[in-house]
Amino acid sequence: MVKLTVNGISHDVDVEPDTPLLWVLREQVGLTGTKYGCGVAQCGACTVHVDGVATRSCSMQVSDAAGKQITTVEGLAVNGAMTKVQQAWIANDVPQCGYCQSGMIMAVTALLKEKAKPTDAEIDAAITNICRCGTFQQVRAAIHAAANA
Amino acid sequence: MNFVPKMNRRSFVVGTAAVGSGLALGFDLPFGPKVVRAADGSPEVGVWVVIRPDETVVIRIARSEMGQGTLTGLAQMVAEELECDWSKVTTEYPTPGQSVARKRAWGDYSTGGSRGIRESHEYVRKGGATARMMLIQAAANEWKVPAAECSVINSTITHKGSGRTTTYGKVAEAAAKIEPPTDVKLKDPKDWKLIGKGVLRLDTADKVNGKQVYGADLKLPGMLNAAIKACPVFGGKLKSYDEAKVAGMKGVKKVVKVADNAVAVVADTWWHAKTALDALPIVWDEGPNGKIQQADIVAMLKEGLTAEQAFVGNKVGDAKAALAGAAKRIEATYAYPWQSHAPMEPLNATALYTADKCEVWCGTQNGEAALAATAEASGLPVGKCEVYKQLLGGGFGRRGRSDYVTQAVQIAKQMPGTPIKLLWSREEDMTQGTYHPTTMAKMTAGLDADGNLVALHARISGQSILSALFPARLQNGMDPATFQGFAPAGEAAIGYTVPNLLVDHAMRNPHVPPGFWRGVNINQNAIYLECFMDELAHETKQDPLAFRQKLMSKHPKHLAVLNAVADKIGWTTPPPKGVFRGIAQHMGYGSYVAAAAEISLDDKGALKIHRMVAATDPGHAVNPAQIERQVSGSFVYGLSALLYGEVTVKNGRIEQENFDTYNSMRISEMPKVESIVMGSGGFWGGVGEPTICVAAPAVLNAIFAATGKRYRTFPLSQHNIRTA
Ligand code: FES
Ligand code: FES
Numbered sequence: 109m110v111k112l113t114v115n116g117i118s119h120d121v122d123v124e125p126d127t128p129l130l131w132v133l134r135e136q137v138g139l140t141g142t143k144y145g146c147g148v149a150q151c152g153a154c155t156v157h158v159d160g161v162a163t164r165s166c167s168m169q170v171s172d173a174a175g176k177q178i179t180t181v182e183g184l185a186v187n188g189a190m191t192k193v194q195q196a197w198i199a200n201d202v203p204q205c206g207y208c209q210s211g212m213i214m215a216v217t218a219l220l221k222e223k224a225k226p227t228d229a230e231i232d233a234a235i236t237n238i239c240r241c242g243t244f245q246q247v248r249a250a251i252h253a254a255a256n257a
Numbered sequence: 258m259n260f261v262p263k264m265n266r267r268s269f270v271v272g273t274a275a276v277g278s279g280l281a282l283g284f285d286l287p288f289g290p291k292v293v294r295a296a297d298g299s300p301e302v303g304v305w306v307v308i309r310p311d312e313t314v315v316i317r318i319a320r321s322e323m324g325q326g327t328l329t330g331l332a333q334m335v336a337e338e339l340e341c342d343w344s345k346v347t348t349e350y351p352t353p354g355q356s357v358a359r360k361r362a363w364g365d366y367s368t369g370g371s372r373g374i375r376e377s378h379e380y381v382r383k384g385g386a387t388a389r390m391m392l393i394q395a396a397a398n399e400w401k402v403p404a405a406e407c408s409v410i411n412s413t414i415t416h417k418g419s420g421r422t423t424t425y426g427k428v429a430e431a432a433a434k435i436e437p438p439t440d441v442k443l444k445d446p447k448d449w450k451l452i453g454k455g456v457l458r459l460d461t462a463d464k465v466n467g468k469q470v471y472g473a474d475l476k477l478p479g480m481l482n483a484a485i486k487a488c489p490v491f492g493g494k495l496k497s498y499d500e501a502k503v504a505g506m507k508g509v510k511k512v513v514k515v516a517d518n519a520v521a522v523v524a525d526t527w528w529h530a531k532t533a534l535d536a537l538p539i540v541w542d543e544g545p546n547g548k549i550q551q552a553d554i555v556a557m558l559k560e561g562l563t564a565e566q567a568f569v570g571n572k573v574g575d576a577k578a579a580l581a582g583a584a585k586r587i588e589a590t591y592a593y594p595w596q597s598h599a600p601m602e603p604l605n606a607t608a609l610y611t612a613d614k615c616e617v618w619c620g621t622q623n624g625e626a627a628l629a630a631t632a633e634a635s636g637l638p639v640g641k642c643e644v645y646k647q648l649l650g651g652g653f654g655r656r657g658r659s660d661y662v663t664q665a666v667q668i669a670k671q672m673p674g675t676p677i678k679l680l681w682s683r684e685e686d687m688t689q690g691t692y693h694p695t696t697m698a699k700m701t702a703g704l705d706a707d708g709n710l711v712a713l714h715a716r717i718s719g720q721s722i723l724s725a726l727f728p729a730r731l732q733n734g735m736d737p738a739t740f741q742g743f744a745p746a747g748e749a750a751i752g753y754t755v756p757n758l759l760v761d762h763a764m765r766n767p768h769v770p771p772g773f774w775r776g777v778n779i780n781q782n783a784i785y786l787e788c789f790m791d792e793l794a795h796e797t798k799q800d801p802l803a804f805r806q807k808l809m810s811k812h813p814k815h816l817a818v819l820n821a822v823a824d825k826i827g828w829t830t831p832p833p834k835g836v837f838r839g840i841a842q843h844m845g846y847g848s849y850v851a852a853a854a855e856i857s858l859d860d861k862g863a864l865k866i867h868r869m870v871a872a873t874d875p876g877h878a879v880n881p882a883q884i885e886r887q888v889s890g891s892f893v894y895g896l897s898a899l900l901y902g903e904v905t906v907k908n909g910r911i912e913q914e915n916f917d918t919y920n921s922m923r924i925s926e927m928p929k930v931e932s933i934v935m936g937s938g939g940f941w942g943g944v945g946e947p948t949i950c951v952a953a954p955a956v957l958n959a960i961f962a963a964t965g966k967r968y969r970t971f972p973l974s975q976h977n978i979r980t981a
Contacts, residue, residue: 124507131528135482140474141467143650145601146683150916153601181467194465201457201882204890205324206464207601207650213465232925238916240601240651241324242893244927246886 110174114139115183125171129163130154132170133180141181141210145238152237155211156180162218181210184217193217196254204241212237216251225255292433295349300433302391304362305335305384307349308429312412314341317384318348319356319363320373321622322460323600323649323656324890325945326883327373329458331381333879334374337451338385338444341425342412348459353624354643366624369657369773371846371943374879378941379443386441388432395432396423446877446938453936455882460648472605472620472647477676480607481510483668484530485679487519487689490543490909491768494518497540503533512537513671521668527680546768546909554695554767554906555592561718561763562590562699568764570740574757576703579712583703587796589789591700591969593781595904596693596774597911597919602650603686604661608669609676610635615642615666620649622657630659634666653894654773658691684914691772692904694720696739698785703757708797710808712757715743715785721764722771722778736764741778741845742786742950748847748942749779751786752815753808769906775894779845779950784971787841787954792967801958802828802840814937815842818851818872821933825870826853836867839958841951848942849874852951854928856959863981864973866896866928866956873948878936884944889930891949897922899953900980903972926980 112119114137121136133142133156142165145153149167156165157179165173184191190198193216203209212235219226219234226234231251239247293301299309307315316335322328332348351363364380365372389409396414397404406417412425446452463469488494498520500512508529515521520539524530561567580586606619608631615635621627624646631642649656665679681689696719703712721736741749743760751758774780794804802823809816819842823829832838835857842851855868871888878884901920905912913919953971960978961967968976 127528131526134474135526135528138476139467140470140476143471143601144473144603144680146916148683148915148917151601151921181465185466190466197465198457198461201461201886203324203458203461203464204326204886205601205649205651206461206469207471209464210467232923235924238601238921238923240599240653240894240921242890242922243886244893244922244924245889245930247924248927 110170112137112170112173112178113176114178115180121170123170125169127170128166129156129168129170129173130165133165139180139182143207143210145208150238151208152215153208153211155214155237157214157218160218160221162215181214184213191217192254192257193220196250196257200246200250200253202243202246202250204243208237208239212239212247216254220255226251300429302388302429302432303384303437304359305381306339306388308425310426312342312345312424312426314339314346314412314425316346316348317351317363319351319366320377321368321624321646321649321652323368323620323622323652325373325887326458326880327368328460329456329883330374330879331377332459333451333454333456334378334381335385337449338382339389340409340411343451343456345412346459350646352643352645353628356625357628357639367626367657368622368652369654371945371947375847375941375943382443383441386443387437390438390441391432391435392425392428394435395428399423399428399431452877452879453881455880458883469648471602471650472607472618473602473650473680475607475618475647475678477607477609480676480678481523481525481672482527482530483521483523483677483679484527484534485515485519485521485664485681485685486534486539487685488541488543489688489911490541490547491770492546493541493543493909495520495539496542499538503537506533506536509533511672513668515664515667519664521679523668523672523677527678531682543909549768549906549909551905551907557765557767558592558695558697558718561765562697562716564718564763566763567716567761568735569759569761570735570737571743571745571751571758571760573755576712576714576757576759579757580701580703580714583711584706585704587702587704587793589700589792589967589969590697591785591788592697593695593784594902594971595695595769596898596902597687597690597904597913598653598655598774599687599916599919599921600649600651600653600655603681603683604655605678605680606662606665607676607678608665610666610669610673612673613637613641616645617643617662617666618645618647619662620647620652620656621659621662622649622652623659627659627662630662631666634663635670653775654777655691657773687914687919688911690911691770693774693780694722694771694778695767696720696781700785700789702789702793704793704797708799710755710793713755715760716763717761718763719765720771721766722773724764724766725771736762738778742782742843749845752812752842752844753805754811755808768909775891776845776946776949779843779947780895780898780953783841783843783950784954784957787843787951788957788967791839791958791961795961805842814849814874815844817937818842818849818874818935821872821935822851822853822870825931825933826855828853837959837963839955839960839962841954841958843950845947845950846943847876847940848944848947850948850951852948852955854955854959856956856963858960858963858978862978864960864978865981866926868931869928869952869955870931870933871948871951872933872935873944874935874937875942875944876936876940877938878934881934884934885932887944888932888948891946892930892952893922893927895949895952896956899956899971899973900926901972901974903975
């Protein structure tokens with residue numbers, strides 16, 4: 109039994125302690141906004157916040173997340189009010205297929221918490237998610253838009 | 258992505274099967290005019306439009322949305338003629354089973370070859386116009402006035418004489434009872450208000466909050482999860498596996514053989530299924546292909562470069578004689594490796610089989626083919642099968658195949674009554690692909706004493722997609738798709754006039770299955786032709802732009818996009834210090850495309866692509882904002898292949914298993930892309946794929962300008978070129 113706090117709600121999950129956090133979120137907690145893309149910390153589709161830090165959940169054992177505050181893409185909006193990042197994503201028409209975008213949005217949200225107005229170089233250094241549809245041009249524009257909103 | 262030549266497009270012949278059990282439509286019976294209703298009871302006004310009492314306009318979309326924006330573009334075209342309130346528009350997919358039951362009322366479902374809009378523009382616009390006429394007629398009937406005296410704007414119908422108004426939502430019931438008109442006129446393009454406008458996509462909201470359900474996210478009551486491994490050597494078989502070793506593992510329900518080449522573990526969760534599958538001892542019968550190495554493939558293709566026999570795709574004059582008599586002869590050999598699609602969402606399908614019904618939920622680029630695969634794998638008639646299309650987490654051509662659907666049904670059939678979600682691991686995705694074909698090209702040019710191109714021979718050697726996937730579409734053995742961008746005319750025509758031209762193909766098919774990969778054969782053909790043109794210009798000390806322009810006077814549309822990128826990048830003014838430029842043009846999917854690149858490259862191989870200008874002439878540009886996104890997005894796909902993409906064979910199997918060895922570009926490597934959408938009108942070209950192909954040759958030509966080095970094998974990482 110592992111105790112997890114996800115988007116402010118605590119869950120007791122019956123899983124082997126070495127199960128990747130990603131699969132516990134998707135299969136036990138039932139939140140499928142966090143995506144599987146590679147399973148080996150390459151693509152970032154599975155990015156969540158663990159105590160506020162952007163983390164690739166496919167490569168973190170659930171036991172290491174116990175007792176920490178986990179935020180998934182479902183937990184960003186507060187009382188249905190979208191965050192600046194989500195609003196900028198919609199206004200800039202960022203997603204294509206959208207599959208990578210949960211992870212992208214979580215990575216960007218963490219970046220903007222650290223650096224309110226990141227430069228292009230800081231974006232390049234911090235955002236290493238793969239997007240096979242190639243939305244990077246819109247991602248960059250939307251990051252600046254969210255930073256200036 | 259599927260490039261399909263003009264003839265014989267159908268691969269799945271739809272029978273007139275009985276109304277499927279998955280049909281969400283009802284018919285008003287038994288008396289009076291027939292009204293067809295959507296699942297929520299709202300009436301259909303013609304087959305493409307459903308209008309709800311609250312004024313919501315539901316537009317039917319038969320093609321698949323996989324990120325390319327076709328759903329929004331198609332809806333714009335229906336709405337243009339419908340004259341409805343765009344803010345009230347939503348969309349739905351009629352199921353492939355409904356299509357069978359209603360004799361393909363929505364036309365072709367297959368979504369590839371950038372065909373979504375260019376091949377359905379007429380009938381979807383007619384669908385909108387038909388509904389508009391029925392709705393106006395209904396209002397006119399109610400008011401007892403001639404329909405010609407009524408007009409509509411934004412879903413509100415007005416009678417000119419009396420000033421009376423009503424709305425689509427109010428007259429939809431009556432309109433649904435009216436016989437659809439047969440004489441439907443479409444608007445003159447100059448009167449379009451919505452087509453040509455860069456409206457936002459209709460399907461964004463749920464993609465930013467985790468609510469969007471992809472096939473991989475699907476949940477059904479009582480559902481179990483399956484993980485699968487197929488024989489890593491193509492053509493090999495499953496020999497045996499030791500079920501006892503995993504039977505007791507947590508959550509494991511069953512281990513099943515899938516066809517003759519794969520094994521799957523079914524468990525309560527996918528993680529349990531995958532963990533057990535990784536622990537399962539499996540013995541493969543690799544067969545003779547298990548001995549094939551990459552060097553064998555290279556040798557096979559090299560042999561084709563000089564082989565006597567080849568299929569001729571384009572012939573003008575006598576290239577061989579002209580080459581023999583030319584003042585100067587230039588020769589170069591290029592090669593293009595296999596590429597993996599690696600859509601971000603790994604392949605998956607969920608199947609529920611019972612003795613008299615089989616249902617599948619999946620992302621697919623071809624709903625009709627998925628339905629046919631379901632019927633075949635279940636052994637049930639098509640009328641007892643149904644496919645519910647889910648949004649695709651990327652397709653790029655891979656989801657045009659239905660192999661994963663077949664597997665899901667084969668597993669579900671062994672567990673009747675239990676829904677089974679089959680999800681491939683990324684490793685399975687990369688090693689069980691249908692890969693961008695590998696080819697080589699020997700380019701030979703003859704020039705006269707003044708440096709004019711008098712003869713060109715392009716000998717392509719390598720893999721044919723159609724021979725593997727659709728042999729019926731070969732023309733006397735020749736695969737016409739191989740010549741995309743080299744063709745004498747049509748949707749992928751060469752843009753140069755060469756007095757003596759020969760383009761031929763020695764078909765060499767290795768055991769690795771090929772498939773349609775975004776852009777298909779224009780990816781390598783644009784490199785072969787456009788880098789070689791650049792070589793000729795430099796060898797004869799001519800400006801690469803001017804050299805091309807001389808050969809393009811009979812190809813004004815090709816020339817126009819080339820000139821547009823040259824202008825915008827500032828070709829005639831020197832670039833900033835340390836920055837170098839390259840240029841390229843091509844044609845594919847009925848659209849004319851060109852690109853210019855600005856790069857810098859230091860002596861340690863650190864490459865920076867600063868800026869790319871792209872031009873696309875698709876004839877009618879339905880949504881320029883989405884076309885821009887397709888262009889810059891496709892550059893990421895195409896440049897990832899150029900920089901990193903290479904799939905290789907060792908002992909008959911694919912070596913690259915995940916993104917650590919099959920890398921994909923990141924945002925730090927993304928050039929600024931300035932996109933010129935220059936629809937010249939009068940024709941309908943595709944936009945999802947064509948522009949991808951000019952990114953790589955423009956960058957390669959810029960690299961030559963920077964270094965004097967011509968790279969002819971890819972990816973660039975093998976030449977120690979890395980992004981800065
Ligand atoms: S799934 Fe975790 S980084 Fe790719
Ligand atoms: S939007 Fe499709 S992978 Fe990023």
